[in-house]
Amino acid sequence: MRFEKIKREAERYVKDLSLRTHILVGTPTCGKAAGADEVVRELSSELKRRGIEIPVLEVGCMGLCFAEPLVLIFKPGSFNVVYRNVDSSSVRRLVEGYIEGDDPCLELALGTIEFDEEGAPIIPELKRFEFEKRILLRRCGIVDPTNIMHYIGVGGYSALEKTLHLPREMVIDEIKKSELRGRGGAGFPTGIKWEECAKMQDEPKYVICNADEGDPGAFMDRIILESDPHQMLEGMIIAGYAVNANEGFIYVRAEYQRALEMVRRAKDDAERLGILGKSVMGTEFSFNIQVIEGAGAFVAGEETGLIFAIEGKRSEPRFRPPYPSERGLFGKPTLVDNVKTFSYVPWIIENGWEKFYSIGTEKSKGTAIFTLAGKVKEPGLTEVPMGVTLNTLVYEVAGGPREGKRIKAIQIGGPSGGCIPSSLFHLPVDYDAFLSSGSMMGSGGMIFMDEDDCVVDMARFFLDFIQKESCGKCTMCRIGTLQLFYLLDKITKGEAETQDLTKLKELAEDVKIGSLCGLGRSAPNPILTTLRYFYDEYVAHVEEKKCPALVCKSLIAYFIIPEKCDRACEHCKLTCPVEAVGGNKGEPKYIIQEKCVKCGTCLNVCPPEYSAVIKVSPIKKLKELEIQNYRKE
Amino acid sequence: MKKKEEQPSSGSKIIETLIRIQKDFGYLPEEKLKEVATLFGVPESQIWGVATFYNVFRLKPKGKTHIKICMGTACHLSGGERVLEAAERELKITVGDTTPDLRFSLERVACIGCCMLAPVVVVDGKVYPRMSPLKFEELLIGLGEKGSD
Ligand SMILES: Cc1cc2nc3c(=O)[nH]c(=O)nc-3n(C[C@H](O)[C@H](O)[C@H](O)COP(=O)(O)O)c2cc1C
Numbered sequence: 001m002r003f004e005k006i007k008r009e010a011e012r013y014v015k016d017l018s019l020r021t022h023i024l025v026g027t028p029t030c031g032k033a034a035g036a037d038e039v040v041r042e043l044s045s046e047l048k049r050r051g052i053e054i055p056v057l058e059v060g061c062m063g064l065c066f067a068e069p070l071v072l073i074f075k076p077g078s079f080n081v082v083y084r085n086v087d088s089s090s091v092r093r094l095v096e097g098y099i100e101g102d103d104p105c106l107e108l109a110l111g112t113i114e115f116d117e118e119g120a121p122i123i124p125e126l127k128r129f130e131f132e133k134r135i136l137l138r139r140c141g142i143v144d145p146t147n148i149m150h151y152i153g154v155g156g157y158s159a160l161e162k163t164l165h166l167p168r169e170m171v172i173d174e175i176k177k178s179e180l181r182g183r184g185g186a187g188f189p190t191g192i193k194w195e196e197c198a199k200m201q202d203e204p205k206y207v208i209c210n211a212d213e214g215d216p217g218a219f220m221d222r223i224i225l226e227s228d229p230h231q232m233l234e235g236m237i238i239a240g241y242a243v244n245a246n247e248g249f250i251y252v253r254a255e256y257q258r259a260l261e262m263v264r265r266a267k268d269d270a271e272r273l274g275i276l277g278k279s280v281m282g283t284e285f286s287f288n289i290q291v292i293e294g295a296g297a298f299v300a301g302e303e304t305g306l307i308f309a310i311e312g313k314r315s316e317p318r319f320r321p322p323y324p325s326e327r328g329l330f331g332k333p334t335l336v337d338n339v340k341t342f343s344y345v346p347w348i349i350e351n352g353w354e355k356f357y358s359i360g361t362e363k364s365k366g367t368a369i370f371t372l373a374g375k376v377k378e379p380g381l382t383e384v385p386m387g388v389t390l391n392t393l394v395y396e397v398a399g400g401p402r403e404g405k406r407i408k409a410i411q412i413g414g415p416s417g418g419c420i421p422s423s424l425f426h427l428p429v430d431y432d433a434f435l436s437s438g439s440m441m442g443s444g445g446m447i448f449m450d451e452d453d454c455v456v457d458m459a460r461f462f463l464d465f466i467q468k469e470s471c472g473k474c475t476m477c478r479i480g481t482l483q484l485f486y487l488l489d490k491i492t493k494g495e496a497e498t499q500d501l502t503k504l505k506e507l508a509e510d511v512k513i514g515s516l517c518g519l520g521r522s523a524p525n526p527i528l529t530t531l532r533y534f535y536d537e538y539v540a541h542v543e544e545k546k547c548p549a550l551v552c553k554s555l556i557a558y559f560i561i562p563e564k565c566d567r568a569c570e571h572c573k574l575t576c577p578v579e580a581v582g583g584n585k586g587e588p589k590y591i592i593q594e595k596c597v598k599c600g601t602c603l604n605v606c607p608p609e610y611s612a613v614i615k616v617s618p619i620k621k622l623k624e625l626e627i628q629n630y631r632k633e
Numbered sequence: 634m635k636k637k638e639e640q641p642s643s644g645s646k647i648i649e650t651l652i653r654i655q656k657d658f659g660y661l662p663e664e665k666l667k668e669v670a671t672l673f674g675v676p677e678s679q680i681w682g683v684a685t686f687y688n689v690f691r692l693k694p695k696g697k698t699h700i701k702i703c704m705g706t707a708c709h710l711s712g713g714e715r716v717l718e719a720a721e722r723e724l725k726i727t728v729g730d731t732t733p734d735l736r737f738s739l740e741r742v743a744c745i746g747c748c749m750l751a752p753v754v755v756v757d758g759k760v761y762p763r764m765s766p767l768k769f770e771e772l773l774i775g776l777g778e779k780g781s782d
């Protein structure tokens with residue numbers, strides 16, 4: 001009854017807003033980094049200066065990070081327009097042009113905004129929206145994450161209300177039939193996990209939301225929590241009801257300060273409205289949530305490690321079984337799910353399992369969220385139906401490679417995932433298809449690599465990370481990953497021999513089998529996939545002492561081609577941090593190799609019309625170049 | 634003792650308490666760790682174990698300006714390591730340390746979730762996108778001027 005009233009009030013708020021001209025500015029962490037705070041300040045003062053009073057809301061991320069800071073102007077009776085890369089000069093233009101006047105300033109626009117039947121935003125001018133299907137992201141970037149009424153006003157918490165009138169078994173059944181699989185990495189069927197936890201007699205029970213997001217290169221959980229925290233909260237409360245738990249924990253990684261702020265606020269607001277806490281929405285069900293700030297450890301994301309972290313101990317994973325659903329937090333039955341997994345729940349309850357089931361492939365249902373970073377034109381975040389091909393993701397959604405380059409691989413799922421070469425880009429987005437490639441869906445962080453990225457260096461990078469993050473409990477992981485790192489380090493330094501490649505492969509396979517938890521078991525994936533698809537790059541490092549991508553520092557040198565150093569402009573000389581550039585005023589410059597730290601500044605500052613600075617590998621090529629150029633002089 | 638540790642209300646608070654202490658002091662002073670052990674009725678070794686296990690805890694005082702260099706995948710691939718080396722060179726300290734005048738401390742983090750702006754540097758919570766060794770030097774000059782008045 002009481003929720004009905006809140007809901008009516010919230011709907012009125014949303015209706016009123018839609019009848020007025022209003023502005024949304026995306027201020028998630030990524031937006032802020034791109035300068036969104038200045039845009040908000042500028043916008044407010046510009047409006048004030050002109051005596052215009054309209055709402056300016058700070059919202060989350062729409063996934064179009066390449067165009068941030070984003071500003072959306074909603075104008076009843078006219079186009080709703082989204083503007084890209086807004087700065088202070090465009091703010092003035094927008095206020096004058098489209099807020100005061102009728103000029104939609106199309107030269108600054110990214111496109112117009114429309115909404116599909118789910119209420120998800122679509123920008124028809126952007127090709128990626130032909131392929132996207134937004135379920136979890138449908139409110140991201142268009143609702144105010146700090147205002148619970150905005151969430152309720154567009155249908156939020158209605159699924160919870162519905163749930164509270166259903167028998168627990170029915171809720172679980174709905175999730176089971178939807179065939180939702182956990183989005184934290186392994187893809188375990190969520191409904192089955194809920195059922196197991198619900199069956200346990202022991203009390204109390206706990207629900208944990210895993211927002212540790214330890215995979216470097218993944219940021220979808222951050223974006224969901226910063227942009228639409230209530231959606232996850234609602235799913236989590238529903239889960240609590242379904243498994244009959246009264247206590248929940250949200251574990252957010254420490255680096256995500258804004259996500260923490262949003263989650264804490266969402267939790268307080270939900271408590272204030274009686275949606276969380278004692279007697280949820282006036283029913284007999286009570287559910288309390290504690291928000292926990294993580295302390296930074298990659299293994300803390302592993303579910304048993306996470307439980308130890310919440311207990312205030314070192315997050316060293318333990319052997320399973322028993323699974324957390326039997327013996328978890330404080331030895332009690334515990335449900336651990338990822339942010340995205342919980343976030344799907346309200347939609348499934350609201351729309352019925354059939355609708356979710358009808359999206360996706362045979363064994364992977366629903367949509368998938370990916371973060372798109374690296375060497376593409378339009379990095380950001382996307383949500384597509386499972387089954388879309390990688391080709392579509394690379395060339396349509398992410399905008400394809402940068403000028404004149406070729407995408408050679410996708411690194412997916414962090415250290416647990418692997419590298420998928422471009423020859424496999426016909427593969428669909430699907431748990432099993434990824435596994436067949438030797439990779440793994442993992443958390444869904446995608447990093448696009450082009451010709452300028454070295455796969456051996458990347459494998460070395462991941463092993464360095466893993467070896468630092470290994471909790472050290474089991475030998476295979478503690479020592480095995482360290483030895484793997486040493487081998488890779490040797491290779492990238494040009495100090496390895498051919499038999500080291502065999503050693504590398506064998507040890508990688510042993511670590512995969514012999515480790516205790518998923519950290520060690522998946523750590524060799526970056527090595528095994530790159531060995532499988534890019535063996536010739538390893539061979540080049542070992543036999544020719546050459547890094548084909550010109551990345552590995554020990555195998556490259558910088559060189560200035562004298563005849564191209566035409567203007568002798570001194571840029572490189574003035575900016576070199578270690579005075580490694582020689583050559584008198586007005587004369588071509590050269591690099592003093594003994595001093596060079598290979599920071600690349602000279603290459604970056606050399607005016608593109610000269611492009612006099614190049615990288616060479618193997619280093620012995622330097623001699624040839626020097627002789628060649630010397631002769632010419 | 635064992636019993637106490639298993640209590641939901643106390644166990645989960647240890648890390649929280651350490652984080653709060655660190656927010657107040659900027660690091661975890663040794664005597665505070667002792668106090669925490671007493672407070673929760675657990676052996677001091679357990680608190681030390683926790684304080685040394687997690688990445689966010691610091692056992693040494695930190696500088697006035699706190700610089701974090703992202704060493705996540707995207708940042709690594711776009712030159713994060715070169716930015717880190719520039720930072721070490723310019724500040725004349727190695728990563729994990731603080732300058733002797735306590736003005737700057739330097740740390741590495743593994744991805745702050747702004748990968749599309751890689752490589753990034755975080756200074757006292759503010760994210761600086763698309764860094765390079767040169768841009769880092771300029772940033773440092775800006776910070777130095779701010780810090781000296
Ligand atoms: C080393 C390691 C790190 C992990 N990190 C995370 C993480 O950061 N976030 C997450 O949701 N799951 C992570 N997982 C997976 C969890 O163990 C667990 O499978 C997941 O939280 C279950 O939720 P789901 O069924 O909703 O996917 C990690 C697993 C391993 C082995």
Ligand code: FES
Binds near residue numbers: 703747748753
């Ligand atoms: S890798 Fe640096 S922000 Fe993600």
